[in-house]
Amino acid sequence: MKDYEIYSLGDVILQSDQKLPQAFLAYKTYGTLNSAKSNVIVYPTWFAGQHTDNEWLIGPGKALDPDKYFIIVPNMFGNGLSSSPSNTPAPFDRANFPLITIYDNVRLQHQLVTKKFGISKIALVVGWSLGALQTFQWGTSYPEMVERIAPFGGTAKTRPHAQVVFEGLIAALQADSNWKEGFYDYQPVVGLAAMGRAYAPWGFSQAYYLEQLYESEGYLTLNAYLKDYWDQVFLSFDANDLVAMLRTGITGDISANTEDYKNFEQALNKITAHALVMPGSTDLFFPPEDNAYEVKHMPNAIYQLIESKWGHCFGIGQNELDSLVIDNYLKQFLQLG
Structure with a gap:
C-alpha cells in the first residue's frame, strides 16, 4: 500500500526548455490544514531520500508537530516516487530523462501547494542537503508567500568542490x-x-x-x-x-534563472523571510563558511552553527543529540513573531 499521494502536473516545460510529458509529484501530508490555511510547513526531500526519511523531524511534541501544523513533504524529482527515469515512459525514460533543476522542483511544488490546497502563505519551509537548496529557492522565488525558511546542512548554490x-x-x-x-x-x-x-x-x-x-x-x-x-x-x-538527482544537485544555484541571471547576491537579497541557516561544523559537502557568506546577503537571516562530528549527515536523524539540537532551534524559530 502506498502511503503517499500523487499530484498530476500534465506536460511540463522544464527550465531547459525540454518537455516532460505527464509529470507528477509524489507527496505526503501530516496533520490538518486549518481553516485560515495559515499553519503550513513545506519540507522537501533530499538526494536519495524519500518522504519517510524526513519523518524523524515530524511528530507530536516536536517542532514539526502535526497536531499544530499541516506539513507537506514533496518528493524530489528523480527519487523514484515523483517523476524519475525509472517511472517515466519512453522516450523520456532511463538515460533519456531530462535535467530537472532545483528551480523546476520548487516551481512545481508551488503548483501543488497553491492549486491542490489553495494555500497562499507558508509558515515555514525547511530542508536538509538538497532539501536545503530547495528551501533557499522557495525563499527567493516566492518571498511574498514564505514567512520563514530553515535550511540546514545545505547551501543556496552548489560550490565547485561539491x-x-x-x-x-x-x-x-x-x-x-x-x-x-x-x-x-x-x-x-x-x-x-x-x-x-x-x-x-x-x-x-x-x-x-x-x-x-x-x-x-x-x-x-x-x-x-x-x-x-x-x-x-x-x-x-x-x-x-x-x-538524475545528482545532476540536479550539480546545477543547483538559486540565481540560475531568467530573473537573476546568475546574480547570486541579488537572489539571496530577495529572501526577505526570516531565515534560520544551520550548517554542520564538520560538513564536507557544504562547509559552514559558504552559509556564512550567504547569510551576509540575506536581510533577515540568523546563522546558527551546529557543532557535530557527524559531518554532512548530522541532519538525517541518526544521531539523537544532533536531532534534538535541530528540533530545539526550530521550535524557538517558529515562536518568533
Missing part, C-alpha cells in the same frame, strides 16, 4: 561494465556499491571515523561498516534515478 564530489559519485557508478550508457538490462550493482564507497568519506567527518562513531550504529569494525552499510546504501535505488 560539484566535483558529485561528479565523482556518478563516475564510480558508471564505471560498472553493466552501466551501458544508462540503458542497462539490470541494475549495475557493482557501480552502486562503488558509489556508496565514494560517498562514505564525504558523508561523515574525519572525527567520526577517527573516533569510530559508527560503532554506535552497530558496526564493530570499519570494514564491517563499509561492507554492511555503505556498499548497500544505494542498492535500493535505480541507478539512473541517482544520476
Whole structure:
C-alpha cells in the first residue's frame, strides 16, 4: 500500500526548455490544514531520500508537530516516487530523462501547494542537503508567500568542490561494465556499491571515523561498516534515478534563472523571510563558511552553527543529540513573531 499521494502536473516545460510529458509529484501530508490555511510547513526531500526519511523531524511534541501544523513533504524529482527515469515512459525514460533543476522542483511544488490546497502563505519551509537548496529557492522565488525558511546542512548554490564530489559519485557508478550508457538490462550493482564507497568519506567527518562513531550504529569494525552499510546504501535505488538527482544537485544555484541571471547576491537579497541557516561544523559537502557568506546577503537571516562530528549527515536523524539540537532551534524559530 502506498502511503503517499500523487499530484498530476500534465506536460511540463522544464527550465531547459525540454518537455516532460505527464509529470507528477509524489507527496505526503501530516496533520490538518486549518481553516485560515495559515499553519503550513513545506519540507522537501533530499538526494536519495524519500518522504519517510524526513519523518524523524515530524511528530507530536516536536517542532514539526502535526497536531499544530499541516506539513507537506514533496518528493524530489528523480527519487523514484515523483517523476524519475525509472517511472517515466519512453522516450523520456532511463538515460533519456531530462535535467530537472532545483528551480523546476520548487516551481512545481508551488503548483501543488497553491492549486491542490489553495494555500497562499507558508509558515515555514525547511530542508536538509538538497532539501536545503530547495528551501533557499522557495525563499527567493516566492518571498511574498514564505514567512520563514530553515535550511540546514545545505547551501543556496552548489560550490565547485561539491560539484566535483558529485561528479565523482556518478563516475564510480558508471564505471560498472553493466552501466551501458544508462540503458542497462539490470541494475549495475557493482557501480552502486562503488558509489556508496565514494560517498562514505564525504558523508561523515574525519572525527567520526577517527573516533569510530559508527560503532554506535552497530558496526564493530570499519570494514564491517563499509561492507554492511555503505556498499548497500544505494542498492535500493535505480541507478539512473541517482544520476538524475545528482545532476540536479550539480546545477543547483538559486540565481540560475531568467530573473537573476546568475546574480547570486541579488537572489539571496530577495529572501526577505526570516531565515534560520544551520550548517554542520564538520560538513564536507557544504562547509559552514559558504552559509556564512550567504547569510551576509540575506536581510533577515540568523546563522546558527551546529557543532557535530557527524559531518554532512548530522541532519538525517541518526544521531539523537544532533536531532534534538535541530528540533530545539526550530521550535524557538517558529515562536518568533
